[in-house]
Amino acid sequence: MLPRFDLLRPTTVAEAVGCLSEESVPYCGGTELLLAMRAGLYRPSALVDIKRVPELRGIRLRDGVLSIGAATSHRVVALDALVRGQLPMLATVEQGVGNARVRAQGSVGGNLCFAEPKSDLATALVAYEASVSLTSAGGTREVLVSELIQGAYFADKEPDELLVSIEIPLPGDHDAVYLKYQTMERPTVGVAVMNDRSGRRCRVVVGAVGEVPVVWEGTDPSEVVPDEIAELVDPVVDLTGSARYKRHVTAVYVRRALRALEGSHPS
Amino acid sequence: MSDVPRPLKIAGQSVRRRDLVEKVTGAAEYCVDVTMPGMLHAKVVRSDRAHARILEINTGEALAHRGVVAVVTAADLKPLFPRFGHIIADHWILASGKVRYYGEPVALVVAESLADATDAAELVRVDYDDLPAVLDAEEALAAGAALVHEESYPATADDSFKILAGGVHETDASVEDRPTNLAHEVTLEWGDVDQAFADAAVVVESQAGYPMLYAYAMEPYNAVASYGDGELRVVSTAQHPYMVREDLARVFGLPLAKVRVIAPYLGGGYGSKSYTKVEPLAALGSWVTRRPVKLVLDIEESIYTTRVDSAQVQVRSAFAADGTILARAFDIVMDSGAYADNSPLVLAKCVNRCFGPYRVPNLRVRGRSVYTNTAPASSYRGFGAPQGNLAGETNLDRAAEQLGIDPADIRRRNLVAKGESLLPGKRGMDAELVADLDMVVASLERDRRDEPGYGIGFGCAASDAGAFPVSTAQVRIQTDGSVTVLSGSTEMGQGSRSLLAQVAAEELGVDLDQVAVVQSDTAITPYERTTGASRTTTLVGLALQRACADARAKIRQMAAEVAGVSPESVADAPGGVELPDGSTAGFGDVVQRWFGGSAGEVTGIGLLRREGPTQEMPPFWEIGMVGVGVDVDLETGHVVVDQLVTVADVGFAVNPKAVEGQDLGAATQGLGAALYEELVYDGPQLVNANVVDYRVPRMGDLPRKIDLMLAERRDGVGPYGAKGAGEGTLNPIGGAVAAAVARAVGRWPTRLPLTPERVWRLANGIEEDD
Numbered sequence A: 001m002l003p004r005f006d007l008l009r010p011t012t013v014a015e016a017v018g019c020l021s022e023e024s025v026p027y028c029g030g031t032e033l034l035l036a037m038r039a040g041l042y043r044p045s046a047l048v049d050i051k052r053v054p055e056l057r058g059i060r061l062r063d064g065v066l067s068i069g070a071a072t073s074h075r076v077v078a079l080d081a082l083v084r085g086q087l088p089m090l091a092t093v094e095q096g097v098g099n100a101r102v103r104a105q106g107s108v109g110g111n112l113c114f115a116e117p118k119s120d121l122a123t124a125l126v127a128y129e130a131s132v133s134l135t136s137a138g139g140t141r142e143v144l145v146s147e148l149i150q151g152a153y154f155a156d157k158e159p160d161e162l163l164v165s166i167e168i169p170l171p172g173d174h175d176a177v178y179l180k181y182q183t184m185e186r187p188t189v190g191v192a193v194m195n196d197r198s199g200r201r202c203r204v205v206v207g208a209v210g211e212v213p214v215v216w217e218g219t220d221p222s223e224v225v226p227d228e229i230a231e232l233v234d235p236v237v238d239l240t241g242s243a244r245y246k247r248h249v250t251a252v253y254v255r256r257a258l259r260a261l262e263g264s265h266p267s
Numbered sequence B: 001m002s003d004v005p006r007p008l009k010i011a012g013q014s015v016r017r018r019d020l021v022e023k024v025t026g027a028a029e030y031c032v033d034v035t036m037p038g039m040l041h042a043k044v045v046r047s048d049r050a051h052a053r054i055l056e057i058n059t060g061e062a063l064a065h066r067g068v069v070a071v072v073t074a075a076d077l078k079p080l081f082p083r084f085g086h087i088i089a090d091h092w093i094l095a096s097g098k099v100r101y102y103g104e105p106v107a108l109v110v111a112e113s114l115a116d117a118t119d120a121a122e123l124v125r126v127d128y129d130d131l132p133a134v135l136d137a138e139e140a141l142a143a144g145a146a147l148v149h150e151e152s153y154p155a156t157a158d159d160s161f162k163i164l165a166g167g168v169h170e171t172d173a174s175v176e177d178r179p180t181n182l183a184h185e186v187t188l189e190w191g192d193v194d195q196a197f198a199d200a201a202v203v204v205e206s207q208a209g210y211p212m213l214y215a216y217a218m219e220p221y222n223a224v225a226s227y228g229d230g231e232l233r234v235v236s237t238a239q240h241p242y243m244v245r246e247d248l249a250r251v252f253g254l255p256l257a258k259v260r261v262i263a264p265y266l267g268g269g270y271g272s273k274s275y276t277k278v279e280p281l282a283a284l285g286s287w288v289t290r291r292p293v294k295l296v297l298d299i300e301e302s303i304y305t306t307r308v309d310s311a312q313v314q315v316r317s318a319f320a321a322d323g324t325i326l327a328r329a330f331d332i333v334m335d336s337g338a339y340a341d342n343s344p345l346v347l348a349k350c351v352n353r354c355f356g357p358y359r360v361p362n363l364r365v366r367g368r369s370v371y372t373n374t375a376p377a378s379s380y381r382g383f384g385a386p387q388g389n390l391a392g393e394t395n396l397d398r399a400a401e402q403l404g405i406d407p408a409d410i411r412r413r414n415l416v417a418k419g420e421s422l423l424p425g426k427r428g429m430d431a432e433l434v435a436d437l438d439m440v441v442a443s444l445e446r447d448r449r450d451e452p453g454y455g456i457g458f459g460c461a462a463s464d465a466g467a468f469p470v471s472t473a474q475v476r477i478q479t480d481g482s483v484t485v486l487s488g489s490t491e492m493g494q495g496s497r498s499l500l501a502q503v504a505a506e507e508l509g510v511d512l513d514q515v516a517v518v519q520s521d522t523a524i525t526p527y528e529r530t531t532g533a534s535r536t537t538t539l540v541g542l543a544l545q546r547a548c549a550d551a552r553a554k555i556r557q558m559a560a561e562v563a564g565v566s567p568e569s570v571a572d573a574p575g576g577v578e579l580p581d582g583s584t585a586g587f588g589d590v591v592q593r594w595f596g597g598s599a600g601e602v603t604g605i606g607l608l609r610r611e612g613p614t615q616e617m618p619p620f621w622e623i624g625m626v627g628v629g630v631d632v633d634l635e636t637g638h639v640v641v642d643q644l645v646t647v648a649d650v651g652f653a654v655n656p657k658a659v660e661g662q663d664l665g666a667a668t669q670g671l672g673a674a675l676y677e678e679l680v681y682d683g684p685q686l687v688n689a690n691v692v693d694y695r696v697p698r699m700g701d702l703p704r705k706i707d708l709m710l711a712e713r714r715d716g717v718g719p720y721g722a723k724g725a726g727e728g729t730l731n732p733i734g735g736a737v738a739a740a741v742a743r744a745v746g747r748w749p750t751r752l753p754l755t756p757e758r759v760w761r762l763a764n765g766i767e768e769d770d
């Protein structure tokens, strides 16, 4: 059962940031936080409910950067016209997160801050070279998602910092695909391929299989060797598979993702 | 009953479930919703090691915690009978002297609120001295293994176990002088097995491992109990409230009549809620505090309370060149965990079900149920059949391959015919198995795809079901002609509430909406042995038919008295009687006129025991006939079930939709064990004692094609020729999936579940530890 705690309900970012400390932590959808508390793994004395802070919600396009408020749910992102139009791969990823309840309740900020290694969102965002904006009483800083995710359940974020938004620079002429192999509640491996034709850059990001997403960078998809990418990952051994198996399916899914990328190409 | 079958009006209709709306809207009352005045809450303190001597339990700090009323330990059990268990009363209510598995209850904290009890439970300090632990059956059987139980316990007086065990011979561990970890051993043998093997054209050897499972019911175990004035009242999640009553009466030394056990709607059972679970703990809390105590386990605690026996089975079969079975030999080892619970019976059933519904002229089966320092195992849907059937059917499929015979043909050749004996001294086969199999194969073949990675498999099973035929039922005819049905059989989602209403309405000729059904309250509803072994339709149905006939006889008598005619001249009419002058009177009229005024009630009583149609054991054979088609992703080993085909050989479907629901449910649960589910121990502790990591089938896993067929040949002893359903379809699913996958990847698996990695390794010939 849930232990006792105080509930704080700020309505502005400034107010929310003022409430935060080691013992007083952000609470958004609660899909991770409340489970951890119920299991007795975590016992903050106060929860700072950030769902009533309007600045933390919504999706905006500004100067070629798509900004998603931290408290926005997966479902809203998946259905958003801007996202679907500009970053269809992200919409697909968000549509495939967990289940309908998790998508309706869970937030993008909560997903990143919890840093559960089996995240689809983090893998996709790393492929887009997205960053997050973290605010504390001392000011605001921008951190790349690839740097925010430091390890399993470990995000580079101070207790008094609030993740305010995710910032995704819109790529130019590009194709992107995300394929995941999932047989349990969360993905065994997720592969994002982002081919930025105007910039002559190609990124392959493999997530969920190890503690943090692994990135391969080149100029063209034809350079990708799936078995080499499989050697880059450091699989977490668990009930979904041994290291050997996970490396194997990583290669399979990189190959499939590349094939899907070809298929998605208009010409 | 007349010989000419009358046209049925309500039986045979897919009427809407009685509990549908209240369950969908959340209005239905489950045990967890029940409160009692002045109720306290309990939290169990559990062992955090597999096997250890308890040196001291320090309760001081917990007792000082806000709201705590009592901390109950084994010391409080002194004046009571401290153990339960309906076959071997070996199960300590609270660990005494030592703990035998991680998760075993050591103390019970009782407090004003659940929060207080939960917090205080963390303050109970237990000092242990670790003992060497045996964590699997092989370790436990090794020479010099640490003993889970140093003492042996006398079996309880319930001799129905022997009859149910069905011809197997027991070598009870308790009769041996030196204790071992063998909880129970049974053998079954006939013919000259060695000679038959010597004469065989082909001998096929194989092995099969059935995983350790959790019979995931959505509602975890919970109970609320109140002890006072020499009476005990318990509301709990019990499939068999009458069996629980016996255990509780023994523990507290109370007359049966002073122990009242009530089971509201159950949120699923699947065998896991049969027999006693948390009731003694809640009752003990109330006995100590003299206030009602509620105890609700979470899923992890429930998994550690009762799991499913895992099994390792070795099989050898001897065949003639044409595929005729000459002999079969099985060696079964079950890991039954720290306490026997119902595992002896699960073992006995596994022993007499493992060789399948085939003519086996020479047979030798040895089964052993082994104590280990793991969570105790007990009944599970299918009752030993899933474990044994997998081994037997896989062996048969491999034989077909080796002999170059079609796997359907090898079965057709060996399936017992209608009326033929499967187990000596038992009821002959009451089903047409070849016809059932033909239905399965035809449906599968229709949609089979000839592509790499596609395979089909099918399997057959027959279980001696129905359990011990003791059942009682009552109907109370009201002054307005409406009817109350009373039964001690539990509604656990299987739909018995609708079914019993249908039978009563049919028998009495009243509208369905005139019938109310009250179930599972030992103070109100009449005795029912169990709600298990797929028995309710057949056995409770028969008892209820008799109760209706009894009520009708009484009413005819009363009508004759009132009208001043002879009882023989009064005939039955729908909802009432017909008098010699051709006029009719409704039940209500007769009751009112006999008592005078608008008062009164007539009770009809139906009793069922081993006699007449239910003399022969088993009351019926429960058939399992299934087929699957699977798509294997050969690169990842991921299996998708494309086709699921089942035949419900139920004699007569009183509610066809309910039968289909049972078959789909049982098959889907079977697919869980076949493809996904397995409890995994890493050292003393489970690594997946939660429903995120213990993966059960989900909606998205349902097969593309689901063909649920009914075979209604009116060949059962139950009402209108009905036989039971609910478990049969689960039993052969494991073997069917194993065969389908084997045909898709070209190698035979030796254990379930067929997780993607295992299938990938199998397909590529890579050993598990490579």
Ligand SMILES: Cc1cc2nc3c(=O)[nH]c(=O)nc-3n(C[C@H](O)[C@H](O)[C@H](O)COP(=O)(O)OP(=O)(O)OC[C@H]3O[C@@H](n4cnc5c(N)ncnc54)[C@H](O)[C@@H]3O)c2cc1C
Pocket: A025, A026, A027, A028, A029, A030, A031, A032, A033, A034, A050, A070, A071, A096, A097, A098, A099, A102, A105, A106, A107, A108, A109, A110, A111, A113, A114, A116, A118, A119, A120, A121, A122, A161, A162, A163, A164, A185, A186, A187
């Ligand atoms: C059953 C299940 C299945 C799932 N499947 C998937 C899947 O397939 N793929 C996938 O990618 N994810 C999956 N998830 C994860 C899901 O996306 C996250 O649980 C969800 O997005 C977390 O958001 P929340 O708002 O509920 O976070 P909360 O539980 O409210 O918070 C999580 C953590 O983040 C902190 N936090 C929250 N918001 C902020 C903020 N703005 N600033 C700073 N710290 C903050 C909290 O303090 C807490 O530590 C699954 C989760 C569940 C429960």
